[in-house]
Every structure is written in C-alpha cells, then in structure tokens.
Amino acid sequence: MPADEKPTASVWTRPRPRQREHLTREQIVAEAIRLLDAEGVEELSMRKLGTRLGTAATSLYRHVASRDELIELVVDDVYGEPDVPTAVDRTRWREAVTRSATELRAMTLRHPWIAPELGQVGLVHIGPNAMRMSSALLAQFEAAGFPADEMDRAMSTLMAYVIGMATAEAAYLSLITRSGKTEQEWVAGLRPAFDEATREHPRLRAGSSAQQDVHPKRIRDDNFAYGLDRVLDGLAARLTP
Amino acid sequence: MPADEKPTASVWTRPRPRQREHLTREQIVAEAIRLLDAEGVEELSMRKLGTRLGTAATSLYRHVASRDELIELVVDDVYGEPDVPTAVDRTRWREAVTRSATELRAMTLRHPWIAPELGQVGLVHIGPNAMRMSSALLAQFEAAGFPADEMDRAMSTLMAYVIGMATAEAAYLSLITRSGKTEQEWVAGLRPAFDEATREHPRLRAGSSAQQDVHPKRIRDDNFAYGLDRVLDGLAARLTP
DNA sequence: CTTCGATGCGAACACTGTACGCATGACGTA
DNA sequence: TACGTCATGCGTACAGTGTTCGCATCGAAG
Incomplete structure (x- = not known):
C-alpha cells in the first residue's frame, strides 16, 4: 500500500456511503428546536446542528435557504403547539380567549428563545401554523360579538x-x-444587588418584598392572570354598553 | 534607507500619536446608537464601531467589557429618552399613564432594534435610566389609588x-x-402574497381590506390607542367598584 | 447500462467577538 | 527635571460563524 495514497483511494478509509434515509426539512426543524431548547438561540450554529444530525453543516443548505429561514420555520413550527379552541359559542368567548392566552404563554415559556425572534420577525407571521392560530383566535372575538372593524384591534390588544x-x-x-x-x-442571590439598586427608588421595592416567601412561579402565574383579566374586562366593556 | 526596515522604525510611516482626547464610554454608547439606528442590530460589530470612532476595535474593550454589556448600556441609555411625568394628582392619573405609554412606544419606534433586546435582557432592567422610568410610572399608579400589593401588577400589565x-x-x-x-x-407589494396566504383564512383578511386606503401610520396609531384605552378601562374598573 | 437530477460534503472566504502583550502617553513623586 | 507607575490604544492571533462553490456519489428513469 503506497504511503502517499489519497484518502479516498482505500475502501477502508473511505467513509461508508451513508444510509441514504434522506435528511428532511422536518428533521432539521425538529432537531433545531431541541437544540434551541437545550442551549438557547446563540448556541444554534449550522455546524453544531449538522453534527447532531450526523451530517455536514453545508448539507443543511439543500433543505433550508439560510439560518434566518430556518429560524422562521422553527418559529412557525412552535406556533403549531398551542391548542386554541376553534368553535366557540357566544356566551363562553371569555373562557376560550383565556384558554388561548394561557396556551400561548405556555408555548413561550417552553421555548424561551422564541421571544426575541418574535421581536425580529414580528407578531404577524405568514407561516401556516401562525395563520391557523390567528384565525382561530380571531374567530373567538367574532363569536364574542365584536363588529368586523373592531375584531382585529381587540385581537391585537x-x-x-x-x-x-x-x-x-x-x-x-x-x-x-x-x-x-x-x-x-x-x-x-440577586436580592442584595437589587436592594442596593433600589435604594433611590424605594417604590420599586415595595411590591416584591411583600411576597418574599411565595414561590416565584406562583407569583408569575398570578401576575399573568391578573393582567389578562384586566385586559379582558376592558374588552368586554365594549360589548355590553 | 534599508529596504527591510520595520514600519515602526521610520518617523514618517509611524502613525502620528493620536490626539489623546480620551475615548469615553459615553461616546461609544452614543455612536453605537447611531450605528444601530442606521443599520440595525446585526450590523453592529466592534470593528465597525471602532472604525466610526477612529479607533481600533480592541480599544473599545478598555471601556466596555463585551458586546453584550455594550448593548445593555445602549438599552439603558435609550430608556433615558421617554419623558414620563413624575408628579401626578389623583384625578389625572389616566392622562399621565397614557402619556407615558405613548412616550414608550415612540421610543421603541425611534429605535426598532431595541425590541428584540428587550426580549433578551428582560423588561426589568437594573440600569439607572430604566429604574428611574419604572419608578416614575409606578408613582402614577400609586397616585391613581392602587393598593400597594396591586400597583406593580397594574404596571406590569x-x-x-x-x-x-x-x-x-x-x-x-x-x-x-x-x-x-x-x-x-x-x-x-405584499398584498398579492397576503391574499394568497389568507385564501384559507378569509377572516384574517376582513379587517385589513376595509382600511385599504387609510394611511398605514394612522392605522397603527389608532390600533395602539384603542388597545391602550381598553387596558386602562380594565385597570380603572378596579378603582371604582 | 447509461444518463441525469438531487443530494451530501470538503475546502475556502470573509467576517465575527475577544484574549494577550507590547508600546506609548499622562501624571504623581522625588 | 527625572523616574516610575498606571491607564489606555492597538496589532496579532484564535476559535468560531454563515455561506458559496465545485466535486463526488447516489437513486431512479429511460
């Protein structure tokens, strides 16, 4: 065996032709979401994603135009998760909207990296899942009795x-x-720094120190529910004059 | 003159010692904001920013620990822009809050790149300007008559x-x-694609096609004002039972 | 068996953030 | 005036990025 043989010349060194179960866009998106959930958005690189999928980074470009497009796909895929009620009867719109809002919040908390992307791509997405979700949500406001020219403002709110x-x-x-x-x-651990920083703004300390012992998750849930109720109160007031 | 002389050896090739009017953190932040406004967040690189300031990229690190820290500084600086009323009398809290909300929106629209950062750094910032702003806003809710345990929930909403x-x-x-x-x-230009995409969700088309001739900026202003009024209605309802 | 389009991938390019170490300036002290 | 010290500027270098290009290889169609 000559010493200077090219790597591809030997049957042994040449990589076995990989099992050609084709890489699909769906697999890429799914693995990207897993990587994002595990390591966050700035740790998502094409090479790292390729490694996880057992392919070279550049192979991904056969199925996805760019990293940005991949993220668009990923975002729309996540938009498929929330289970927003579709058919609603007139008297229970508020239940349905509350449920939808809760599902959307849960989606965001499951995939925290999605928040900055929503700020970059916008809240109006044209991906199929995002549209399905928006449409269903809008139907709830329609069922509630909002006039056509007010429906989408209510939904945007x-x-x-x-x-x-x-x-x-x-x-x-x-x-x-x-x-x-x-x-x-x-x-x-952050409390000392926080107390230090709020020395000049004691008002900011009042709310948080009162609940010092309550479980933080509980506080967050309550805060979200409180604001949601206020928003829905304000919207509901438009329906019964 | 020997041909192999090192560049630093000659008085002529050696760069004139630069006018040492010291680079300051304030200058860096200000120029970064200008660059961000002009080109967006992903065009902000340390080298480009250095060039604009007439320094080497690595010099910036004497005044700023990292790119991420620079962005934190930049965000807090922008938080200094909105003019939120501080002293409020009991009967006009709604005016004050409306004014504050409008200022915050204007801030974000002046610097659109800030939106994704808010999603990354969080809404609760510990920068001095952000704290001043939060404190002033909270004072408005306090003046409105919200009890201490509800003030910050109202503000968060x-x-x-x-x-x-x-x-x-x-x-x-x-x-x-x-x-x-x-x-x-x-x-x-986007309308055809939008119509195509909403073929299966005609509901989504209704609202936007009605206002086809209205100036888009006007629509956005109205939408914001509508939602703001609903939120404030919902909050106000907690004050006068 | 041959041909052809789709796919995987190695190498390369331009660019990024940042650590390191040296040079140079300004300044307090002798 | 001379010296030492410290903060600052910056050239170099490294590991990593997204993406392009061209070649190799495959599965299926003719």
Missing part, C-alpha cells in the same frame, strides 16, 4: 399583552437557566 | 401591552426599512 408578558418572563427565565441555579436561589 | 404592541410595530417597520421601500409601497 390581547396578543400584545400576552406576548409582552410572556416575553418578559421568558427573558427572565433564560437568565436563570444560563446561571445554572434554581429560580429561588437566583432570586435570593 | 400596562408595560406588557405597550412593549408587546411596540415590539410588533418595530419588527414590522424594520422589515420595511430593510426592503428600502416606503410603508405604502411595501404594503401594496
């Missing part, structure tokens, strides 16, 4: 609240995850 | 709505800016 709130929570939880501590440890 | 709405708008406007067209051209 709700969506803005939900996304805004969930974004704040997601960012907060991402920080904690990156720090490697539990939420309670993290809160406790 | 409002902030979530404002940030959510402004984020959506900012993302939308960023897209348009990047396309190089005016908002009206862009809307018109």
